[in-house]
Structures are given as C-alpha cells and as structure tokens.
Ligand SMILES: Cc1cc2nc3c(=O)[nH]c(=O)nc-3n(C[C@H](O)[C@H](O)[C@H](O)COP(=O)(O)OP(=O)(O)OC[C@H]3O[C@@H](n4cnc5c(N)ncnc54)[C@H](O)[C@@H]3O)c2cc1C
C-alpha cells in the first residue's frame with residue numbers, strides 16, 4: 001500500500017499529493033510518469049511525476065478531477081493509502097546543455113514542466129518559462145516555476161493576472177525579442193490543442209520542439225496498444241516510446257480523435273459514480 005503523506009488542493013478540482021513510494025523516488029527522472037490504482041477494481045490512472053525527494057522516498061503528483069477515477073482519487077486524504085503506484089514509467093526527458101530552452105506550460109501542464117525546467121537549469125541552460133492558465137484562480141506553483149527557471153513569463157487567457165493572452169502569444173514575443181536562432185529548443189506540455197498550437201508556431205520558425213503526450217493508457221507497458229500515436233508517419237506507443245515526442249511530427253488530429261473514443265463510457269461511469277447508487281462500504285461510490 002502507498003500512503004498519502006500530504007494533500008493540498010491547489011485550485012478547486014486540482015490537487016497535489018505527496019506519496020510515500022521510495023522505490024519509485026530512487027529511480028525516477030524528469031519526464032517520467034507513474035500509473036496508480038486506488039483499489040483492486042479501480043481503473044489505472046497515469047500521472048506525471050511532478051516532483052520527487054530521493055532522501056525522503058516521496059513522489060509528488062498533481063492531478064485534475066476530470067472523470068470518475070480522478071474524482072474518486074480526490075476523495076482520499078493524507079493518511080489514506082492506494083493499492084498500486086507503479087513506476088517510473090516512460091522515457092525520461094533528454095537533459096543536456098543546449099543553451100537557451102523555453103519551457104511552455106499550460107494549465108495542469110505546469111506540474112510536469114516543473115521538474116524538466118529544473119533539470120535543464122541544473123544542466124546549465126538558460127531556461128525561460130512561460131506558464132498560462134485560463135484565469136488567475138487556476139494559477140499554481142508560480143514560486144516553484146520561478147525557482148526552476150532563469151526567467152518566468154505568466155499569462156492568463158482573460159487577463160485576470162499579469163498579462164492577457166495565450167502562451168503562444170508570449171512565445172511569439174520571445175522569438176521576436178531573442179531571434180529564432182538563439183532558442184535551442186522549446187518544450188511544451190498542456191492540453192492537446194495548446195501543444196498543437198505551439199508546434200504550429202515553432203514549425204514556422206524551425207525551432208526544435210518537444211511535447212509530452214497524455215494519450216489514454218491502460219497497461220503502460222507497450223502491450224495493449226491503447227496509447228498508440230502516429231509520429232512522423234510511424235506508429236508509436238506513448239507509454240514506452242514516449243511520453244515525449246518531436247512536436248512537429250505528431251499527428252495531433254488523430255490523437256484528439258482517439259481521445260474521444262471512450263467519451264460515452266466515461267460519461268456513464270461518471271454519472272454512475274456521481275449518483276452513488278452503490279451503498280457498499282468499499283469506497284467505490286457505486287462506480288466499480
Ligand atoms: C503519461 C500521462 C501523464 C499524465 N499526467 C497527468 C498529470 O500529471 N495530471 C493530470 O491531471 N492528468 C494527467 N494525465 C491525464 C490523466 O491520466 C487523466 O486525466 C485521467 O486518467 C482521467 O481519468 P478519469 O477516470 O478521471 O476520467 P475519464 O472518465 O477516463 O475521462 C474524463 C475526461 O478526461 C479525458 N481523459 C481520459 N483519459 C485521459 C488521458 N490519459 N489524458 C488526457 N485526458 C484524458 C477524457 O477524454 C474525458 O474527456 C496524464 C496522462 C498520461 C497518459
């Protein structure tokens with residue numbers, strides 16, 4: 001069993017858990033993820049390793065409540081435990097001294113970008129962070145990002161905090177200020193449409209860009225084929241070949257289509273869970 005040591009609700013429906021998982025903490029690197037299961041009949045939930053402490057043997061995850069399983073996860077508190085916490089999974093980020101790197105984070109993507117930005121800064125890069133959310137109330141981990149980056153630019157879609165606009169607007173400003181030849185690489189993590197927009201922008205300027213794909217996963221071992229994505233015309237599995245890929249080669253349209261495949265089942269599962277038709281004491285909320 002994997003114990004939750006602390007829980008912080010960062011913004012409504014977005015939570016940070018610190019979990020006791022010494023074996024994962026010992027081996028994990030920036031860019032990797034875990035798959036957890038709350039109880040024996042629970043769905044597997046892939047989540048990025050947002051932070052880790054090797055000495056304390058802890059892993060930090062940040063997750064958004066979107067459907068049945070993440071809503072159920074949000075009902076757990078410090079002191080509760082979960083059944084499985086498997087990882088580290090996926091290929092780690094490529095960390096080297098590239099020069100100037102721009103880390104672009106959208107919404108919940110701030111959490112996975114943080115350890116990558118920190119590792120790149122530790123490797124001697126100038127790391128310019130751009131983080132954006134829909135509005136002020138959804139901004140989190142600004143201080144952590146400030147520490148992890150050499151410079152941080154913040155934006156909100158509605159202008160309720162710092163600057164109105166999208167992360168792509170800030171990225172374009174930066175390209176114009178610095179010159180495309182002075183940006184070695186862009187790393188973008190966030191909602192798929194945001195990653196696609198960043199990819200379309202940097203393609204125009206020929207700036208190498210990496211995205212982390214959150215395709216739907218089941219086993220996380222390359223066996224089930226659920227996380228299949230097309231990259232450069234080739235079939236890849238996000239769980240073992242990724243989650244990071246060359247943004248300019250990813251077929252985002254296909255990824256979005258595949259992301260909608262289980263919409264009906266997910267909706268039914270959420271409704272069943274919300275109606276709490278089950279009165280057993282297993283904590284499934286009727287949604288097993
Ligand atoms: C490698 C990886 C890392 C991830 N890291 C994080 C993270 O750090 N924080 C976080 O909040 N989420 C992360 N996700 C997404 C997270 O796994 C899903 O939000 C979660 O599995 C949804 O489960 P659910 O049962 O609550 O929702 P469901 O009922 O399964 O789905 C509800 C909604 O979420 C969408 N959804 C379902 N699965 C995914 C998915 N895998 N990715 C994106 N959207 C999905 C569906 O299209 C649907 O609209 C990651 C996904 C992957 C593959």
Ligand code: FES
Pocket residue numbers: 216217218219220221222223224225226227228237238239240
């Ligand atoms: S999740 Fe099954 S192959 Fe990737």
